[in-house]
Amino acid sequence: EVQLVESGGGLVQPGRSMKLSCAASGFTFSNYGMAxxxxxxxxxxxxxxxxxxxxxxxYYRDSVKGRFTISRDNAKSTLYLQMNSLRSEDxxxxxxxxxxxxxFFDYWGQGVMVTVSS
Amino acid sequence: xxQMTQSPASLSASLGETVTIxxxxxxxxxxxxxxxxxxxxxxxQLLIYNANSLHTGVPxxxxxxxxxxxxxxKINSLQSEDVASYFCQQYYDYPxxxxxxxxLELK
Numbered sequence: 189e190v191q192l193v194e195s196g197g198g199l200v201q202p203g204r205s206m207k208l209s210c211a212a213s214g215f216t217f218s219n220y221g222m223a224x225x226x227x228x229x230x231x232x233x234x235x236x237x238x239x240x241x242x243x244x245x246x247y248y249r250d251s252v253k254g255r256f257t258i259s260r261d262n263a264k265s266t267l268y269l270q271m272n273s274l275r276s277e278d279x280x281x282x283x284x285x286x287x288x289x290x291x292f293f294d295y296w297g298q299g300v301m302v303t304v305s306s
Numbered sequence: 307x308x309q310m311t312q313s314p315a316s317l318s319a320s321l322g323e324t325v326t327i328x329x330x331x332x333x334x335x336x337x338x339x340x341x342x343x344x345x346x347x348x349x350x351q352l353l354i355y356n357a358n359s360l361h362t363g364v365p366x367x368x369x370x371x372x373x374x375x376x377x378x379x380k381i382n383s384l385q386s387e388d389v390a391s392y393f394c395q396q397y398y399d400y401p402x403x404x405x406x407x408x409x410l411e412l413k
Contacts, residue, residue: 235404
């Protein structure tokens with residue numbers, strides 16, 4: 189059974205940093221691209237970043253480029269999202285997702301809440 | 307960016323009814339479209355990919371169709387467990403973008 193378990197969320201002040209982790213199990217992690225998708229309270233879904241199966245390629249939405257870094261450790265089957273210079277508009281539930289070969293999201297974690305507020 | 311416009315934003319239907327949700331892309335996305343279901347308080351779940359392929363374990367009352375810029379999700383014989391929000395997503399070009407969602411309730 190595919191499982192994705194996020195951790196590391198919470199309350200953070202604007203301008204500060206936070207790192208999210210996602211522990212994967214139930215599949216061969218190193219064979220799949222992975223992504224982070226977020227959802228602001230009572231809002232829709234927004235893709236944040238994608239990393240290729242081997243970590244050699246990364247992609248970001250414009251609003252997080254230069255502030256967020258997606259990375260992975262295939263030996264630990266873990267995905268990360270380093271978030272710097274956080275803004276109030278980054279407040280959201282962040283979902284760890286597995287990207288199928290053709291870039292839709294076939295499995296999702298339970299989500300972790302990030303609140304950026306002073 | 308490719309804009310995804312979903313309609314309607316909300317929908318009320320009766321048990322056993324057939325429901326259709328539409329998604330329009332701002333340009334041709336060549337069937338690079340997925341549909342997700344999100345039940346209250348839960349994470350989204352994949353229903354349909356490549357516009358019309360059913361994901362593993364999804365009931366056959368769900369179906370997807372469309373091409374070019376116009377796509378739809380149909381739910382036959384609506385069940386109580388189908389109460390949820392539904393989102394479309396294009397994966398033809400970065401950034402991947404989602405529709406605004408359709409909230410489905412029981413009448």
